[in-house]
Amino acid sequence: MLESLWSALSPFNLTLAFFGVIAGTLIGSLPGLSATMAVAVLVPFTFAMDPASGLIALGAVYTGAIYGGAYSAILVNTPGTPAAIATAMDGFPMAKRGDGDLAVTLSCIGSVIGGLVGALALLFLAPPLSTIALAFGPVEYFWLAIFGLSLIATLSKGNTLKGLIGGAIGLLLACVGSAVVGGDVRYTFGQVQLLGGIPVIPALIGLYCIPVLINLVVKPDDHLERRTAQVKGFRLLEALGLMWRSKVNVLRSSVLGTAIGILPAAGGSVAGLVAYSEAKRTSKTPEEFGKGATDGIIASETANSATVGGGFIPTLVLGIPGTPPDAIILGALLVQGIRTGPQLFTQQADIVFTFVMGLLIATILMLPVGLVMGRYAFKLIINIPKTALTPAVALLTVIGAFAIEVNTVHVLIMIILGIISWLIARIGFEASPIVLGLILGPIAEAGFVQAWLIGGAQGNIPAMFFTQPISLAIIAMTVLTLVTPFIAERRKRMKGVKT
Amino acid sequence: MKRFLTAVATTAALVTATTSFAADYPTKPVTYIIPYNPGGESDVTARFQEAYFSDVAGQDVVIQYKPGAGGATAWAQLNTLEADGYTIMNVNFPHAILQPAIKDVGYQTEDVIPAYIFHYTPDAIVVRADSPYQTLQDMIDDAKANPGSLTFGGSGTNSANHLAAVRFDQMADVTSTYIPFKGSSPAMAALLGNQIKAAMTYTTQGIKAGDQVRVLAIATDERVPSFPDVPTFKELGFDYVAGAYRGVTLPKDTPQDVRQKVSDIIGEINANPEFQQKLIENGYVLVDIPTDQMADWIEERRAEYAEGIEALKAN
Numbered sequence: 001m002l003e004s005l006w007s008a009l010s011p012f013n014l015t016l017a018f019f020g021v022i023a024g025t026l027i028g029s030l031p032g033l034s035a036t037m038a039v040a041v042l043v044p045f046t047f048a049m050d051p052a053s054g055l056i057a058l059g060a061v062y063t064g065a066i067y068g069g070a071y072s073a074i075l076v077n078t079p080g081t082p083a084a085i086a087t088a089m090d091g092f093p094m095a096k097r098g099d100g101d102l103a104v105t106l107s108c109i110g111s112v113i114g115g116l117v118g119a120l121a122l123l124f125l126a127p128p129l130s131t132i133a134l135a136f137g138p139v140e141y142f143w144l145a146i147f148g149l150s151l152i153a154t155l156s157k158g159n160t161l162k163g164l165i166g167g168a169i170g171l172l173l174a175c176v177g178s179a180v181v182g183g184d185v186r187y188t189f190g191q192v193q194l195l196g197g198i199p200v201i202p203a204l205i206g207l208y209c210i211p212v213l214i215n216l217v218v219k220p221d222d223h224l225e226r227r228t229a230q231v232k233g234f235r236l237l238e239a240l241g242l243m244w245r246s247k248v249n250v251l252r253s254s255v256l257g258t259a260i261g262i263l264p265a266a267g268g269s270v271a272g273l274v275a276y277s278e279a280k281r282t283s284k285t286p287e288e289f290g291k292g293a294t295d296g297i298i299a300s301e302t303a304n305s306a307t308v309g310g311g312f313i314p315t316l317v318l319g320i321p322g323t324p325p326d327a328i329i330l331g332a333l334l335v336q337g338i339r340t341g342p343q344l345f346t347q348q349a350d351i352v353f354t355f356v357m358g359l360l361i362a363t364i365l366m367l368p369v370g371l372v373m374g375r376y377a378f379k380l381i382i383n384i385p386k387t388a389l390t391p392a393v394a395l396l397t398v399i400g401a402f403a404i405e406v407n408t409v410h411v412l413i414m415i416i417l418g419i420i421s422w423l424i425a426r427i428g429f430e431a432s433p434i435v436l437g438l439i440l441g442p443i444a445e446a447g448f449v450q451a452w453l454i455g456g457a458q459g460n461i462p463a464m465f466f467t468q469p470i471s472l473a474i475i476a477m478t479v480l481t482l483v484t485p486f487i488a489e490r491r492k493r494m495k496g497v498k499t
Numbered sequence: 500m501k502r503f504l505t506a507v508a509t510t511a512a513l514v515t516a517t518t519s520f521a522a523d524y525p526t527k528p529v530t531y532i533i534p535y536n537p538g539g540e541s542d543v544t545a546r547f548q549e550a551y552f553s554d555v556a557g558q559d560v561v562i563q564y565k566p567g568a569g570g571a572t573a574w575a576q577l578n579t580l581e582a583d584g585y586t587i588m589n590v591n592f593p594h595a596i597l598q599p600a601i602k603d604v605g606y607q608t609e610d611v612i613p614a615y616i617f618h619y620t621p622d623a624i625v626v627r628a629d630s631p632y633q634t635l636q637d638m639i640d641d642a643k644a645n646p647g648s649l650t651f652g653g654s655g656t657n658s659a660n661h662l663a664a665v666r667f668d669q670m671a672d673v674t675s676t677y678i679p680f681k682g683s684s685p686a687m688a689a690l691l692g693n694q695i696k697a698a699m700t701y702t703t704q705g706i707k708a709g710d711q712v713r714v715l716a717i718a719t720d721e722r723v724p725s726f727p728d729v730p731t732f733k734e735l736g737f738d739y740v741a742g743a744y745r746g747v748t749l750p751k752d753t754p755q756d757v758r759q760k761v762s763d764i765i766g767e768i769n770a771n772p773e774f775q776q777k778l779i780e781n782g783y784v785l786v787d788i789p790t791d792q793m794a795d796w797i798e799e800r801r802a803e804y805a806e807g808i809e810a811l812k813a814n
Contacts, residue, residue: 178572183656195572314688327539331543339706
């Protein structure tokens with residue numbers, strides 16, 4: 001293993017990791033340019049490298065891109081990647097009140113810690129942990145998606161009912177196109193372009209970013225609050241202090257992120273959201289969440305970075321990609337002549353260990369790179385005049401929606417959903433529940449239909465849904481999540497009566 | 500005199516060819532659209548080609564993903580793309596025959612005729628290493644004793660795997676339950692996780708899963724080099740050779756000479772021994788159907804799939 005460390009530390013590999021992280025962060029920070037795309041573009045270059053170097057470059061870009069999503073989430077309320085959805089919930093309110101620099105630093109430290117935990121799990125525990133991926137079948141994914149939807153109750157800032165309606169709108173949007181299972185064509189109104197459904201990234205950009213843009217134009221105030229006394233530096237000590245105070249949150253989010261990363265159908269967005277809602281549920285000050293709670297950013301960023309290492313576990317051990325970028329990396333591995341599978345850890349262990357070492361190094365490099373880049377990003381957004389910021393961001397949203405599949409219809413979908421999002425925001429609906437419904441709807445639907453078919457073949461459909469231990473645990477968590485806000489509400493009222 | 504005329508004709512042809520568009524094609528990178536998510540067979544084989552494309556064509560390919568509706572989203576858009584040869588697209592069979600035959604998916608098979616079919620992944624029935632099914636006969640016996648209880652996981656609805664499951668039912672006179680997944684990998688995950696009894700998949704997946712699985716039968720003419728001990732369906736008494744064929748297509752209006760050039764490039768990559776070896780190692784079977792044989796090949800496939808399509812429609 002030490003040998004692998006040395007070969008990972010070769011000047012060439014270090015340079016690759018360094019520039020990989022920079023490039024990844026930059027790409028991830030632009031809404032629409034996702035980690036998947038960054039990795040896909042890089043793959044051909046790795047053919048010219050030896051397998052370990054190629055893998056290090058890919059891993060570095062991937063890690064950087066997942067982190068980069070936090071910038072746009074914090075600074076313009078637009079998750080650069082779906083993994084940063086939960087980051088925007090508290091990141092943007094923090095930036096709004098002038099704490100954007102602190103938020104960026106927190107997200108950087110959180111990402112580094114989460115990334116390290118995920119990579120260490122990959123290094124030491126990959127074969128045993130890969131069994132988690134197999135324990136999750138269709139019925140477990142169905143319940144996991146339902147659990148994810150129940151988080152709307154926790155995540156809604158004000159009105160739970162409006163949150164649930166938003167979630168239902170998201171589910172309806174998720175129905176558009178050819179059904180995941182069964183292939184039935186729904187709600188396409190004869191439009192070929194809608195066959196593939198509502199694309200998630202353009203929807204994400206539209207729902208989050210367009211309202212921000214419209215508000216920039218219609219409201220006279222600055223995009224972000226300017227501090228009267230400009231704080232210098234990275235606010236690193238302040239951030240470290242906050243992290244230390246939230247060590248339980250950091251640890252829990254890292255573990256959750258790693259575990260959810262292992263589940264092939266879940267991914268960074270689910271990990272960030274679950275960690276976020278757990279942080280809120282166990283917090284002493286849950287009412288702060290959504291208004292700029294530092295714990296919210298810490299949870300989301302730690303968890304989504306932990307999915308990077310976690311996602312590689314099923315990819316390398318079972319040959320089943322944990323996330324879309326993993327799938328591309330898996331393809332690159334095959335082209336390089338590497339066979340994934342349990343034997344990879346014994347027969348080609350040197351390549352695996354060099355890769356994991358490279359991933360660890362890239363994650364550590366993310367600390368200086370992320371802090372410096374985050375600082376510049378923050379300064380840029382806060383100093384740029386509104387008249388320049390608005391068209392610049394508008395251009396980026398169009399490019400982002402277009403670039404993902406080079407499709408003008410996606411731009412149209414982005415703009416339409418954006419305008420709807422702005423309109424319904426005025427009557428108290430938020431973007432997050434809609435996005436949650438859009439992302440989780442297909443997972444729930446596929447899981448449900450598959451479980452139903454398998455249950456039917458076994459001759460007992462109810463047993464399929466209600467007797468598996470993992471399912472029961474997830475159902476219990478769902479119920480808990482749904483009733484918590486009501487209990488809290490009641491307790492508050494009782495207290496109110498007493499005083 | 501005759502020789503002189505031929506020479507003139509040849510020179511004239513050469514002159515026209517050099518001035519024509521196709522002669523120096525490609526002069527810039529070619530976009531190669533994969534209608535699926537990355538990581539599957541279509542992506543992996545395109546990546547294999549990518550590594551050799553620039554050697555053969557003198558230009559790179561740029562791989563782009565347009566997933567959705569089991570490939571239909573991209574295929575339905577093919578003819579809206581510029582027909583200059585700089586956008587090529589992966590197209591799969593039986594998918595491109597099944598989908599339009601069963602549902603209105605926004606395109607017809609004639610809209611996506613390939614310029615070249617370069618390989619196929621043979622159908623394979625795969626079970627877990629600890630499965631009670633030691634042989635295909637064990638599986639058939641169990642399926643006959645308990646109709647409907649045999650669950651086959653596969654990639655997608657009205658797909659190659661779905662058709663294979665339906666055709667297997669017809670051949671072996673059993674009733675199985677087909678469970679569609681969003682790709683081959685999730686289906687294999689469900690198999691390894693013991694959620695389904697068997698996977699109706701390809702040889703390639705059997706190789707990726709290694710010794711966690713046992714392959715019961717493979718739908719090739721002769722045994723596959725990577726699985727010397729696995730019988731073919733033919734050996735077991737079923738006249739069944741099938742799988743998913745992958746090729747490269749271009750928009751309909753692409754000039755014939757450019758289409759020919761693309762067909763030549765893909766054919767030349769296919770002839771590279773190193774490329775061949777990589778594909779064979781991973782469970783692919785190379786085939787060479789260039790553009791001039793395509794019409795006949797499509798008709799043969801249509802005839803072959805006809806009965807299965809009726810069964811899928813009845814589902």
